[in-house]
Amino acid sequence: MKKNSEKFGPSDKCPVRTVLDRLGDKWSVLVILLLGEKGSVRFSHIQKEIGDVSQKMLTITLKTLEADGIVSRHVFAEVPLRVEYRLTERGETLLPHIQQLSAWAEQNMRHILKDRKQYVA
Amino acid sequence: MKKNSEKFGPSDKCPVRTVLDRLGDKWSVLVILLLGEKGSVRFSHIQKEIGDVSQKMLTITLKTLEADGIVSRHVFAEVPLRVEYRLTERGETLLPHIQQLSAWAEQNMRHILKDRKQYVA
DNA sequence: CAGGATCCACATGGATACTG
DNA sequence: CAGTATCCATGTGGATCCTG
Numbered sequence: 421m422k423k424n425s426e427k428f429g430p431s432d433k434c435p436v437r438t439v440l441d442r443l444g445d446k447w448s449v450l451v452i453l454l455l456g457e458k459g460s461v462r463f464s465h466i467q468k469e470i471g472d473v474s475q476k477m478l479t480i481t482l483k484t485l486e487a488d489g490i491v492s493r494h495v496f497a498e499v500p501l502r503v504e505y506r507l508t509e510r511g512e513t514l515l516p517h518i519q520q521l522s523a524w525a526e527q528n529m530r531h532i533l534k535d536r537k538q539y540v541a
Numbered sequence: 542m543k544k545n546s547e548k549f550g551p552s553d554k555c556p557v558r559t560v561l562d563r564l565g566d567k568w569s570v571l572v573i574l575l576l577g578e579k580g581s582v583r584f585s586h587i588q589k590e591i592g593d594v595s596q597k598m599l600t601i602t603l604k605t606l607e608a609d610g611i612v613s614r615h616v617f618a619e620v621p622l623r624v625e626y627r628l629t630e631r632g633e634t635l636l637p638h639i640q641q642l643s644a645w646a647e648q649n650m651r652h653i654l655k656d657r658k659q660y661v662a
Numbered sequence: 663c664a665g666g667a668t669c670c671a672c673a674t675g676g677a678t679a680c681t682g
Numbered sequence: 683c684a685g686t687a688t689c690c691a692t693g694t695g696g697a698t699c700c701t702g
Contacts, residue, residue: 445694445695446694446695447695473695474695474696474697476695476696476697477694477695477696480694480695501702
């Protein structure tokens with residue numbers, strides 16, 4: 421049993437923070453879900469599917485996920501250039517958890533949005 | 542079967558975005574995990590456990606979670622004032638998913654941090 | 663096509679002082 | 683104790699232009 425002071429507490433070695441903070445950005449979760457569903461997807465296709473992500477942010481998101489070993493990048497030396505992304509094995513182990521969270525969100529969103537409107541500060 | 546354009550796509554009714562974006566902030570996940578573990582916890586105790594969250598941000602986080610019906614607020618008219626927070630039923634249904642994600646993070650953090658360091662842009 | 667480089671707007675979040 | 687209010691620093695992310 422760990423001490424509580426380690427489980428939460430000042431950021432340093434807290435795994436929830438160091439790892440999950442990354443997933444808290446605007447696009448990572450979407451990308452992981454998309455790759456989990458589509459398999460190997462090229463840059464432009466990801467961008468079209470998501471619809472409103474800028475090139476810059478998609479690039480950053482993919483690089484960060486790649487740095488964390490969650491997605492892998494595959495370059496095809498064609499003309500025009502083609503680059504595809506897919507989940508790594510580590511990414512595949514993360515996927516079901518993201519999917520469950522997504523499913524929960526889908527099931528509860530209507531009630532939550534309703535509560536959110538009725539809530540008075 | 543839904544169209545893909547609805548599952549991801551421009552934010553409007555995407556449940557992942559509207560609901561999970563909130564959990565993507567800096568403190569919500571920590572608070573949910575803490576309440577899930579401790580049950581009913583008072584404001585100052587949450588702040589001490591987390592360690593480096595400001596009053597302002599903890600207040601905002603708790604209010605947002607309350608507005609979404611994930612935590613409930615209970616005031617005890619004592620002197621000095623005591624306010625306790627706990628997960629609602631909805632919050633309890635969310636908890637296991639967060640815990641699994643947290644467990645995944647804990648299991649993988651070492652390798653991820655290692656990869657992160659070795660990654661060259 | 664995939665992305666690098668800038669510049670810039672805004673939202674998030676911290677520090678501090680004050681209140682019921 | 684549990685907030686509220688304000689000011690301010692920074693990070694995140696968008697728009698635009700340019701390159702291999």
